[in-house]
Amino acid sequence: MNNLLEIHHITKNYITDKEEIKAIKDITLQVHKGEILTLVGSSGCGKSSLLSILAGIDTATSGFFQFHKENPVIGYMLQNDALFPWLTIYQNALLGLKIQKKDTIENQEYVKELFKKYKLEEFMNKKPSELSGGMKQRVALIRTLAIKPDILLLDEPFSALDYQSRLAVSDDVFNIIKKENITTIMVSHDIAEAISMSDRIVVLSKRPCYVKKIYDIHLTNKKNPIENRKAPEFKDYYNQIWKDLDINV
Amino acid sequence: MSEQAKSIIKKKKRQKFFIIFVQFLIVIGFFLGWEYLAQNKIINSFIFSSPSRIMETLQGLIITGELWEHILTTLYETILAFTIGISAGFVIAIILYEFPILAKIIDPFLTMINSLPKVALGPIIIIWAGANTKSIIVMALLINLIVSIMNIYNGFQGVDEMKIKLLKSFGANKKQILRYLIIPESKRTIISSLKINISMTLIGVIMGEFLVSKKGIGYLIIYGTQVFNLNLVMTGILVLILLSFIIYEIVSFIEKKLST
Numbered sequence: 269m270n271n272l273l274e275i276h277h278i279t280k281n282y283i284t285d286k287e288e289i290k291a292i293k294d295i296t297l298q299v300h301k302g303e304i305l306t307l308v309g310s311s312g313c314g315k316s317s318l319l320s321i322l323a324g325i326d327t328a329t330s331g332f333f334q335f336h337k338e339n340p341v342i343g344y345m346l347q348n349d350a351l352f353p354w355l356t357i358y359q360n361a362l363l364g365l366k367i368q369k370k371d372t373i374e375n376q377e378y379v380k381e382l383f384k385k386y387k388l389e390e391f392m393n394k395k396p397s398e399l400s401g402g403m404k405q406r407v408a409l410i411r412t413l414a415i416k417p418d419i420l421l422l423d424e425p426f427s428a429l430d431y432q433s434r435l436a437v438s439d440d441v442f443n444i445i446k447k448e449n450i451t452t453i454m455v456s457h458d459i460a461e462a463i464s465m466s467d468r469i470v471v472l473s474k475r476p477c478y479v480k481k482i483y484d485i486h487l488t489n490k491k492n493p494i495e496n497r498k499a500p501e502f503k504d505y506y507n508q509i510w511k512d513l514d515i516n517v
Numbered sequence: 518m519s520e521q522a523k524s525i526i527k528k529k530k531r532q533k534f535f536i537i538f539v540q541f542l543i544v545i546g547f548f549l550g551w552e553y554l555a556q557n558k559i560i561n562s563f564i565f566s567s568p569s570r571i572m573e574t575l576q577g578l579i580i581t582g583e584l585w586e587h588i589l590t591t592l593y594e595t596i597l598a599f600t601i602g603i604s605a606g607f608v609i610a611i612i613l614y615e616f617p618i619l620a621k622i623i624d625p626f627l628t629m630i631n632s633l634p635k636v637a638l639g640p641i642i643i644i645w646a647g648a649n650t651k652s653i654i655v656m657a658l659l660i661n662l663i664v665s666i667m668n669i670y671n672g673f674q675g676v677d678e679m680k681i682k683l684l685k686s687f688g689a690n691k692k693q694i695l696r697y698l699i700i701p702e703s704k705r706t707i708i709s710s711l712k713i714n715i716s717m718t719l720i721g722v723i724m725g726e727f728l729v730s731k732k733g734i735g736y737l738i739i740y741g742t743q744v745f746n747l748n749l750v751m752t753g754i755l756v757l758i759l760l761s762f763i764i765y766e767i768v769s770f771i772e773k774k775l776s777t
């Protein structure tokens with residue numbers, strides 16, 4: 269298999285005024301080109317920490333990661349859309365390009381294309397406050413895609429949405445990612461969502477986290493997330509992962 | 518629109534009109550009452566002045582052109598101190614934001630200066646800055662600058678952590694974060710602090726004019742007191758009330774324009 273990213277023994281300790289918090293114990297992981305890899309794990313186990321290390325926002329305490337690509341472009345998407353309310357949707361989408369000084373006419377055209385493709389064209393000059401939560405999340409995705417990322421890091425990108433738009437938007441996002449064929453690492457606390465969207469699922473232990481188990485998700489008639497939920501294997505994966513997570517209710 | 522909605526809107530309009538009407542009556546009633554009490558010698562118009570005497574004084578000031586000079590002086594000082602206060606406050610807030618350790622170090626000093634009744638520093642300011650307009654500006658700055666710094670700095674601090682993360686993930690440097698996020702995001706905080714600031718500035722300017730000046734509305738009031746010309750004092754106060762009201766309304770208007 270063709271790896272895009274290799275993560276080697278990454279650890280992360282946070283040092284606060286009072287104590288040292290061990291967030292990541294040891295993560296070693298291969299990320300394949302073109303796959304959707306989902307991290308699941310209990311709350312506070314260190315998922316976001318790992319993504320922000322990979323995104324270059326934070327540094328690991330020890331260990332390293334390596335892209336099999338020169339100057340990889342990383343697209344990072346968070347729980348909340350983080351759209352700037354004083355900019356139009358279109359200006360918001362150009363933000364990453366502006367910062368990376370790549371807002372050429374060509375790239376602007378590409379962004380406009382994305383708006384057309386994902387049916388947000390007529391809203392381009394509106395302010396974020398005029399859009400629904402699901403639409404805003406799609407704009408956030410366009411903003412991330414605008415920089416043509418080699419890898420997408422999605423940190424619970426749908427968790428701020430209500431159940432209905434969550435299903436619809438995750439379906440959209442899935443289709444977009446697959447169409448653009450972008451390698452994706454996603455964090456989700458929703459097991460069903462993880463199974464329905466992923467090629468592989470990494471189950472993390474409780475904090476400080478390490479890789480507990482990795483599942484290759486094989487579903488009969490794998491299509492889009494909503495359809496995938498009907499696959500006969502779905503329930504078994506669900507029960508297995510539920511057990512792995514060792515959730516105490 | 519439904520009949521009910523129409524009648525509610527009508528009612529609201531009538532209410533609004535009623536409020537303005539009563540406000541108007543209060544003002545008229547106040548001046549008429551004052552004039553009546555003065556005319557019938559129930560109050561001593563030498564001490565309390567009277568609307569007719571104020572009008573006379575005002576007329577005199579207008580004819581000699583003095584009134585404009587005083588108003589313009591106060592206005593000039595206010596605008597100058599206001600502009601300096603806001604811009605210096607902005608620059609200092611940026612410096613504090615960029616150097617958090619510095620912010621922590623000077624935090625107690627800012628609080629100390631802020632809680633000090635600035636008028637106590639008046640005599641020293643005169644000695645240091647001289648008995649001139651400079652002293653007045655310094656006085657006003659002493660009052661408005663700390664408030665500006667604190668307001669704007671708090672605005673910076675309130676910026677959404679997620680948005681900072683997002684920009685960092687695009688590889689933004691500190692300057693870009695400031696330019697694309699911190700400054701536009703705190704624009705609203707800055708704008709909303711303008712109103713408080715202009716009031717503070719006016720207080721400082723009048724206080725300064727009380728201490729040192731040969732012109733300005735504060736001077737008019739303090740001079741009137743010294744020569745025991747209460748007509749002049751009352752006229753000054755009335756002009757000041759009008760002036761501060763107009764300035765406040767202008768700033769509110771600007772605030773509304775900027776924040777849309």
Ligand SMILES: Nc1ncnc2c1ncn2[C@@H]1O[C@H](COP(=O)(O)OP(=O)(O)OP(=O)(O)O)[C@@H](O)[C@H]1O
Binds near residue numbers: 289311316
């Ligand atoms: N900047 C920080 N300083 C100190 N501790 C931190 C910091 N960021 C995270 N932590 C701690 O590290 C641990 C892991 O946090 P992280 O946000 O990575 O978890 P998570 O798996 O994303 O949780 P959730 O599912 O709630 O999003 C938590 O205990 C958290 O309190």
Ligand SMILES: [Mg+2]
Binds near residue numbers: 315316317423
């Ligand atoms: Mg998290």
